[in-house]
Each structure stands twice: as structure tokens, then as C-alpha cells.
Amino acid sequence: MSFDAFECIALHLFRSGASEDIETRFMFLLEWNLMKRAENVVHAKISHIEWRDDCLVFTFAKSKSNQRGEEHLGPWHVYANPEKPHLCLFLAFGMYAFCNPHILKGGGVALFEGTTAKSVYARYMARFNNVVNKELVRDLRTLGYEPGDLASHSARKGVATWVCSGCTVSPPIVAVCLRAGWALGGVKDRYLFREGAGDQYVGRAAAGLDQLTKEFAVSPAYFDFSELDPSETFRMKRAIRDFINSRLGFEPPGSVQTMLQHFLASICYHYDDLQRDIDQHSPLRSAALFRDIPDNIRVLATVRYPWNKTSDTPKITGVPPHVTHLAELHALKEEVTNLREGIMNEIREEMDKRGFNSGR
Incomplete structure (x- = not known):
């Protein structure tokens, strides 16, 4: 599956009014971002996930057949793509969580509801096959795909190719092979292990961010209180927490609360996109956490970059050196621009003081 095909499918599911497509898109983006088989993704639980710095970290539990952990259980880092809402896993997770709030109770609650993991997988594949083999036949054919070409493992193979090449x-x-669960061969399997930095870079690339631009270092959407005074910051943080708890009808555990606040920030940041692009019959429109989000909460949602970050910006991770240099060059360019404007203003002010016409 090429990146263009991935984006085509994700955009179709994003705009769909079918009630099941909130779940289908979330599972599809999870499969792509984690580089895992769909049958592995269906086992995910809310307890497998935590918020760390600027990303979500998935750590899968050992199964009875995998007590020694040969299947590379993580932790795996996944990132937001606030520049393309239809590809943003955090937005998809937020939309899914808002429509299925029971998963936010924590503990061993499965992300995907079903009597068995097999039934969840069958439900996902039935909808996926219908989308790629019927609803998007014409669009995918222009990209070189015929019905039957795309199947369960296409996303995993496609994202690995996209990230590497x-x-x-x-x-x-x-880092790519370990994340995808592929053997390196020979002594490499014995001596080469995962490290956080490599997996973070893989996760950020898998999110669909452009690796050749400074915007690759974008933060996830978050609530920024840096321009508020301390009392107003306290009041707004409490307002956000109270809004979430009142709409849910229960108070989620602390670890889930942190994730949920970032999901709400992502929804707020993309609120206009969602109102414009999602179908009028989308289940999200009737979700309690989506309806009537107060304006004073929505305006606090933002994204930042290394050159304009604030004290509230999450620590930006997974950024390679060349992107760091691009970001630093941009910061330097802005500094020079501001310096030039400042010098010109000072010259004009001094000329005015001395009775010269500064040409304002």
C-alpha cells in the first residue's frame, strides 16, 4: 500500500457518515502507525497506552504464547499529524474515545468492543474490504490498485516501505524492523535492540509528517496557558477537567485523564475542520464531549514548533539532526527579521525626536 493509497482510504473514512467508520479509521491508523498486523491491534487495551512528552506510547502485554517477548512488545511511540487531520492518529483516537467513552474507565478495558478478538478483527476486515474493493474502486484504480490487491497486511508493509524509502x-x-516485528537475521537479532530515539523517529515518520521540512518537528495539539496569569491558568485547567468529567459522567484515572485532555485539545484545534468535513450523520456530532465545547476552552488549543514553543509546549521528541538544523535556521531568520524591524523603529523614533521627517 503506497502512502497515496493510505491517505485516500483515511480521507474516505474521515468523511464517512457510517457509524462504524469512526472505529474503522482509528484501527486503520493504529495498524499503520504501529506497523502491526490488524489481528495484533485488536488486542490493544487502554492500560497498554500512556502519554509521554509529545507522544502516545504503546506497550503490549506478553501473551501466553509469548512469555519471553520475542514478538517485540514495545514500548512503541506514535505521534500526531496536526497538519493533516484525516491522517492524525490522536484526532482519530479522540473521535473514537468521544463516541465510546466506556474505554476511558481504565484498567483492562479493551479498546475495541467485541465478544472475542477474532470477531473484532473480522468486523474490521469486512468493512476494510468493502471500502477498498467497492467504495473506492475508481480512486484506487487511478493509483494502480485493482480489487483484491489490498488486504490485511498491506498497511504494515506499506508504512515500512514509506518510512524506509x-x-x-x-x-x-x-528500528523499522524491530517495530514491524521482522527478524534481522543471524547475530543481528542477538545484538541489535530497540532504543527510544530510533523508535521515536520511526513513529514521527509513520505519522505522515514531511521529513524534509522544519514542520516535521511539530508538537501535538495541546492547551497552552502561557499567556494567562496564574489565577486564570488555574481556573481554565479546572474548567477543562470539569467539562470532561461532567460530560463523561465519571472521573477517568489520572493516566487516562492526561491522554483525554490531549484528545480534547486535538478536537478543539481541528474543530472547524471537523464541522466542515465530517458527515452530518457522523456519530461524533452527537457525542457529549463534542457538542458545545466552550469557546474559552477551544481558543487555548494550539500547536507549536521548536522556534515558537512556550513553557507549556510538550517536550518535542523524535526529531533528527537535519530537522533540528532547519528549525534553528528558521528561528535565526525570525530573530534577524525582528532585529531589523526593531532597529528601523528605533531609528525612526530618534529621527522624530530630533525633528526630522522619518517618513512614517
Whole structure:
């Protein structure tokens, strides 16, 4: 599956009014971002996920058949793509959580509801096959795909190819193979292990961010209180927490509360996109957490970059050196621009003081 095909399917599911497509899109983006088989993704539980710095971290529990952990259980880092809402896993997770608030109670609650993991997988694949083999036949044919070409493992193989070869500056192949669960062969399996930095880079690239631009270092959507005074900051943080708890009808555990606040920030940041692009019959429109979000909460949602970050901006991770240099060059360019404007203003003010016409 090429990146263009992935984006085509994700956009179709994003705009769909079918009630099941909130779940289908979330599972599809999870499958892509985690580089896991769909049958592995269906086992995910809310307790497998935590918020760390600027990303979500998935750590899968050992199964009875995998007590020693040969299947590479993580932790795996996944990132937001606030520049393309239809590809943003955090937005998809937020939309799914808002429509299925029971998953936010924590503990061993499964992300995907079903009597068995097999039934959840069958439900997902039935909808996926219908989308790629019927609803998007014409669009996918223009990209070179015939009905039957795309199946369960297409996303996993496609994202690995995209991350490794979609750019001339790609993450380490070891990090990609370990994340996808592929053997390296020979002594490499014995001596080469995962490290956080490599997996973070893979996760940020898998999110669909452009590795050749400074915007690759974008933060997730979050609530920024840096321009408020301390009392107003306290009041707004409490207002956000109270809004979430009142709409849910229960108070989620602390770890889930942190994730949920970032999901709400993502919904707020993309609120206009959602109002414009999602179908009028989308279940999200009737979700309690989506209806009537107060304006004073929505305006606090933002994204930042290394050159304009604030004290509230999450620590930005998974950024390779070349992007760091691009960001630093942009920051320097802005500083020079501001310096030039400042000098010109000072010259004009001094000329006015001395009775010269500064040409304002």
C-alpha cells in the first residue's frame, strides 16, 4: 500500500457518515502507525497506552504464547499529524474515545468492543474490504490498485516501505524492523535492540509528517496557558477537567485523564475542520464531549514548533539532526527579521525626536 493509497482510504473514512467508520479509521491508523498486523491491534487495551512528552506510547502485554517477548512488545511511540487531520492518529483516537467513552474507565478495558478478538478483527476486515474493493474502486484504480490487491497486511508493509524509502533521510532500518516485528537475521537479532530515539523517529515518520521540512518537528495539539496569569491558568485547567468529567459522567484515572485532555485539545484545534468535513450523520456530532465545547476552552488549543514553543509546549521528541538544523535556521531568520524591524523603529523614533521627517 503506497502512502497515496493510505491517505485516500483515511480521507474516505474521515468523511464517512457510517457509524462504524469512526472505529474503522482509528484501527486503520493504529495498524499503520504501529506497523502491526490488524489481528495484533485488536488486542490493544487502554492500560497498554500512556502519554509521554509529545507522544502516545504503546506497550503490549506478553501473551501466553509469548512469555519471553520475542514478538517485540514495545514500548512503541506514535505521534500526531496536526497538519493533516484525516491522517492524525490522536484526532482519530479522540473521535473514537468521544463516541465510546466506556474505554476511558481504565484498567483492562479493551479498546475495541467485541465478544472475542477474532470477531473484532473480522468486523474490521469486512468493512476494510468493502471500502477498498467497492467504495473506492475508481480512486484506487487511478493509483494502480485493482480489487483484491489490498488486504490485511498491506498497511504494515506499506508504512515500512514509506518510512524506509519515502525520503532520502530515513530512520534506522533496525528500528523499522524491530517495530514491524521482522527478524534481522543471524547475530543481528542477538545484538541489535530497540532504543527510544530510533523508535521515536520511526513513529514521527509513520505519522505522515514531511521529513524534509522544519514542520516535521511539530508538537501535538495541546492547551497552552502561557499567556494567562496564574489565577486564570488555574481556573481554565479546572474548567477543562470539569467539562470532561461532567460530560463523561465519571472521573477517568489520572493516566487516562492526561491522554483525554490531549484528545480534547486535538478536537478543539481541528474543530472547524471537523464541522466542515465530517458527515452530518457522523456519530461524533452527537457525542457529549463534542457538542458545545466552550469557546474559552477551544481558543487555548494550539500547536507549536521548536522556534515558537512556550513553557507549556510538550517536550518535542523524535526529531533528527537535519530537522533540528532547519528549525534553528528558521528561528535565526525570525530573530534577524525582528532585529531589523526593531532597529528601523528605533531609528525612526530618534529621527522624530530630533525633528526630522522619518517618513512614517
